[in-house]
Amino acid sequence: MEAKVEDRPAMTVEQPAEPKETDDAAPAALGELKIKATDVNLWYGEKQALFDVNLEVFGQSVTALIGPSGCGKSTFLRCLNRMNDVIDICKVKGDIRLDGEDIYAPEVDPVQLRARVGMVFQKPNPFPKSIYENVAYAPRLHGLCATKAQMDEVVETSLIKAGLWEEVKDRLDAPGTGLSGGQQQRLCIARAISVNPEVLLMDEPCSALDPIATATIETLIDELKENLCIAIVTHSMQQAARVSQRTAFFHLGKLVEVNDTSTIFTNPSDQRTQDYVTGRFG
Amino acid sequence: MSSLTILAILIGAGVLAYFIGRMRSIQTCGGQQQNLHSRPSYHGYYLAILTALPAIILLAVWGIAERPLTRYVAMQELPAKVLQGSDAEKALTMSVVDTIAEGLPQLSPEEYEVLRKARYGFVTTSDARDVLARHGVVLGSDPDRSLLAAADELASRAEPAGSRCRSACFALAALGFVWGYSRIRPELRARNIVERVMRGGLFLASTVAVLTTVGIVLSVLFETIHFFQFVSPFDFLFGTVWDPRFATVGKAEGQFGLLPLLWGTLFISAVALLVAVPVGLFAAIYMSEYAGSKVRAFAKPVLEILAGIPTIVYGFFALSVFGPLLRDLGFNIGLEISASSVLTAGIVMGVMIIPFVSSLSDDIINAVPQSLREGSYGLGATQSETIKKVILPAALPGIVGAVLLAASRAIGETMIVVLAAGIAANLTLNPLEPVTTITVKIVSQLTGDLEFNSPQTLVAFALGLTLFIITLALNVYALYIVRKYREQYE
Numbered sequence: 131m132e133a134k135v136e137d138r139p140a141m142t143v144e145q146p147a148e149p150k151e152t153d154d155a156a157p158a159a160l161g162e163l164k165i166k167a168t169d170v171n172l173w174y175g176e177k178q179a180l181f182d183v184n185l186e187v188f189g190q191s192v193t194a195l196i197g198p199s200g201c202g203k204s205t206f207l208r209c210l211n212r213m214n215d216v217i218d219i220c221k222v223k224g225d226i227r228l229d230g231e232d233i234y235a236p237e238v239d240p241v242q243l244r245a246r247v248g249m250v251f252q253k254p255n256p257f258p259k260s261i262y263e264n265v266a267y268a269p270r271l272h273g274l275c276a277t278k279a280q281m282d283e284v285v286e287t288s289l290i291k292a293g294l295w296e297e298v299k300d301r302l303d304a305p306g307t308g309l310s311g312g313q314q315q316r317l318c319i320a321r322a323i324s325v326n327p328e329v330l331l332m333d334e335p336c337s338a339l340d341p342i343a344t345a346t347i348e349t350l351i352d353e354l355k356e357n358l359c360i361a362i363v364t365h366s367m368q369q370a371a372r373v374s375q376r377t378a379f380f381h382l383g384k385l386v387e388v389n390d391t392s393t394i395f396t397n398p399s400d401q402r403t404q405d406y407v408t409g410r411f412g
Numbered sequence: 413m414s415s416l417t418i419l420a421i422l423i424g425a426g427v428l429a430y431f432i433g434r435m436r437s438i439q440t441c442g443g444q445q446q447n448l449h450s451r452p453s454y455h456g457y458y459l460a461i462l463t464a465l466p467a468i469i470l471l472a473v474w475g476i477a478e479r480p481l482t483r484y485v486a487m488q489e490l491p492a493k494v495l496q497g498s499d500a501e502k503a504l505t506m507s508v509v510d511t512i513a514e515g516l517p518q519l520s521p522e523e524y525e526v527l528r529k530a531r532y533g534f535v536t537t538s539d540a541r542d543v544l545a546r547h548g549v550v551l552g553s554d555p556d557r558s559l560l561a562a563a564d565e566l567a568s569r570a571e572p573a574g575s576r577c578r579s580a581c582f583a584l585a586a587l588g589f590v591w592g593y594s595r596i597r598p599e600l601r602a603r604n605i606v607e608r609v610m611r612g613g614l615f616l617a618s619t620v621a622v623l624t625t626v627g628i629v630l631s632v633l634f635e636t637i638h639f640f641q642f643v644s645p646f647d648f649l650f651g652t653v654w655d656p657r658f659a660t661v662g663k664a665e666g667q668f669g670l671l672p673l674l675w676g677t678l679f680i681s682a683v684a685l686l687v688a689v690p691v692g693l694f695a696a697i698y699m700s701e702y703a704g705s706k707v708r709a710f711a712k713p714v715l716e717i718l719a720g721i722p723t724i725v726y727g728f729f730a731l732s733v734f735g736p737l738l739r740d741l742g743f744n745i746g747l748e749i750s751a752s753s754v755l756t757a758g759i760v761m762g763v764m765i766i767p768f769v770s771s772l773s774d775d776i777i778n779a780v781p782q783s784l785r786e787g788s789y790g791l792g793a794t795q796s797e798t799i800k801k802v803i804l805p806a807a808l809p810g811i812v813g814a815v816l817l818a819a820s821r822a823i824g825e826t827m828i829v830v831l832a833a834g835i836a837a838n839l840t841l842n843p844l845e846p847v848t849t850i851t852v853k854i855v856s857q858l859t860g861d862l863e864f865n866s867p868q869t870l871v872a873f874a875l876g877l878t879l880f881i882i883t884l885a886l887n888v889y890a891l892y893i894v895r896k897y898r899e900q901y902e
């Protein structure tokens with residue numbers, strides 16, 4: 131049973147073309163393999179939080195991680211940009227490759243990795259600086275812009291991509307913390323894409339937002355995926371169904387099932403997935 | 413029966429009333445407690461309050477008013493010459509009267525009779541003195557007849573007045589108990605009444621602190637106004653020479669220029685901040701951002717112990733170790749450093765306030781939400797970039813507030829500067845020379861023989877008020893900044 135579950139993602143990779151014949155829409159949207167996680171185990175102190183997780187994340191698409199609270203989906207997401215390194219007692223074992231390169235190899239600097247793998251958090255967390263400075267923060271750190279004009283352009287492009295430009299272009303000097311919740315979250319997205327990351331990790335980006343702001347962000351995610359590989363943790367199954375092409379279901383620290391979103395929601399192969407997506411627990 | 417005994421009895425009665433009230437309330441509802449408006453214990457408190465509180469208040473009022481009243485009555489027996497004399501003379505006479513009156517209850521009836529006779533002139537007053545001496549009441553000379561009369565009045569009035577008060581207290585307690593008891597019924601809103609009384613008690617407690625502050629400020633203010641009747645405020649605030657002379661030289665002969673003292677205070681505080689702010693701030697950054705939980709658990713309390721060292725001990729240290737060390741060090745490199753100098757006092761004071769800066773800054777840095785750190789790390793910022801570009805700017809207002817609080821500590825600090833800064837009121841820019849501070853001069857003007865009518869003594873109050881205004885302004889400003897900062901994340 132367990133073995134069968136763990137095999138599943140591997141099968142999907144080996145035969146990416148096969149589902150294409152049976153299912154026309156979703157698999158066609160997938161880009162190249164971006165992240166491949168193999169046998170990831172994770173401990174917080176003595177407590178093991180992830181058990182042998184195997185998952186692929188593809189480019190130009192959205193992968194949703196769903197599951198009940200405490201199932202390890204956020205923890206797994208934070209492994210992908212080594213955000214868990216910040217926590218002293220956290221220990222990660224296993225192999226995670228970004229474009230075939232082991233991100234936990236000793237020669238990889240997590241700081242550089244995080245510039246390639248951006249992150250948007252559950253609660254909007256703009257810095258207590260101006261809107262402009264919030265977006266300019268990372269490009270300035272990484273020395274991406276030599277002149278003020280270039281920086282202005284980066285800030286504008288990022289804000290346009292995040293769908294916030296029209297609302298804030300007249301008040302770029304206003305504090306970022308003064309925006310509404312949904313605007314703050316889009317500001318955080320603009321901040322994250324200002325350094326052109328290859329992957330964007332989103333940890334329940336809409337859980338603190340109202341339905342209208344959520345709809346705006348979902349539209350945004352749909353647009354961003356054209357050039358990005360996105361992994362999103364969400365509690366809302368409707369959201370997973372709306373924005374993602376592939377869905378992974380986590381339960382008790384284990385990856386139960388991963389497949390095309392439509393398959394997961396209509397014809398899951400595992401009973402637990404079935405129970406969760408139909409609302410019988412979680 | 414002393415007032416303390418009465419108080420104990422009243423409290424005992426209150427406790428008893430609590431249990432009776434409880435029982436009574438359960439009785440009135442026939443054991444159906446859900447029919448009671450308030451829980452039985454509230455009925456207990458209600459009855460206890462009614463029994464004990466009015467009686468205790470009466471006792472307190474009596475305790476405050478008794479002595480002045482009976483003394484006033486007894487004083488009327490004294491000859492007009494004494495009554496029209498100065499306050500000091502009256503106080504002196506009355507203290508003799510008090511002494512005699514305290515001895516009176518110990519006399520036997522025969523001895524008391526001797527005293528009565530002496531009072532009305534049948535025997536000499538020296539007989540009365542002998543009688544009193546036998547009971548340990550030693551008088552310097554034969555007492556005047558009027559003194560005996562006053563003492564007799566005092567003693568004879570105090571006793572019945574005391575017993576009347578006693579009866580009144582007990583009567584009031586009994587009355588309160590009976591009335592309260594008769595009112596206990598299920599629908600009595602005992603909880604509301606008890607809580608109102610409790611709220612009054614809490615309010616009183618908080619008033620004490622406020623009133624004390626007001627009292628201190630007012631007393632200092634009045635003495636300061638008194639001082640300004642000798643010396644003009646302009647000369648005090650803008651005078652550059654501090655030379656108060658001695659009270660015996662003549663009134664208002666000295667010069668009371670505040671500026672040298674103010675300058676000394678600010679100069680030393682500035683040196684102290686130069687030491688404390690970098691060290692304290694860096695320590696705080698290390699503790700909150702870099703130190704592991706084990707190091708932090710050990711180092712933070714240790715650093716805070718620094719704040720618990722009495723400042724006089726810092727004073728010793730400055731005087732006996734650090735001052736001479738600095739002087740010798742200066743000698744070796746060809747600098748002439750006085751053993752008590754701005755530098756000595758400033759550096760030691762800086763060490764003293766390190767814990768204030770570091771502990772407050774540490775709390776403030778910790779209050780910066782973790783999500784901001786993660787946001788910054790998530791963008792590929794290093795830890796030091798995150799601290800410099802996100803955390804410190806976010807925490808800056810709070811840190812400024814912490815520094816201001818530390819500064820007001822430094823300005824008000826006394827013992828270190830008394831021992832280490834010197835007493836010469838120099839107006840100098842050279843940190844190697846001794847200066848003196850406002851606090852040092854307050855100490856030196858108020859020690860030794862005092863005459864509270866001379867500007868030499870009263871200037872201490874003016875200095876105290878100046879210091880109070882400076883530190884108050886700093887504290888208010890610091891709290892304003894800290895509060896404004898707190899609101900940012902809430």
